Amino acid sequence: MPPDQPHPDVVDLTAAVSARTDDLVRRLQSPGGPDEDRSGGFEHGGWMGRFVDEVFGEVVDGWFARTDALLFGRHTYDVMASYWPHVTDPKDATAARLNAAPKHVVSRTLTPERATWNNTVEVIGDDVAERIRALKASGEGNLQVHGSWRLIQALTEHGLVDEYHVIQFPTVVGAGKRLFDTGTPAGAFEVSDVRTTGTGAIAIVAAADPLPGGEPRGGRGARHRGVTGARPGS
Incomplete structure (x- = not known):
């Protein structure tokens, strides 16, 4: 890791996930291959491949193009690295x-010695919510989280996610990891973009928006709860 590397300028935190028709709150698990993530006895790895087409590629490439910095849980980092x-x-x-x-x-x-993917600037092991809150406050740009379901759950619980990028696929596998679990705070979403691929997948861009009378969420001048100790990613 480069010594004394400053935080990049980031403010908006975007969570990029996928969902299946059987459960809109289930997050992407093992989309690319059978052995990517077998945790929990998941046996349907590689389920996403049949739905990848040109429009899907345009959507995902467009989302990645907005990336100024990346935030991962351990498992997703290892897979992508x-x-x-x-x-x-x-x-x-x-x-x-x-x-x-x-x-x-x-x-x-x-x-840190094992975090060898190029430009990995830090490993956050404690005070996660406060350290990410400080990272979001350090400048301007887009900090994206891909996969990392536990981490996204924790960020959501602490009101730290500004925008969700979700792709819903027309498939049923009946099991998997949940994105929004029973402890998720009540909230709504302001949808800013929807695209449908040729295979029937639906790509949605939605900003976190509190329910009437609820706690403000996200980072665009919102008031955050002073809670620390968010769960690290898997």
């Missing part, structure tokens, strides 16, 4: 952005 550094085609804009962007990892088990 095992693949993307090997994608060196200069025409692959997504690979170039992911490999170059500053990266922050939330984990109590990963050591």
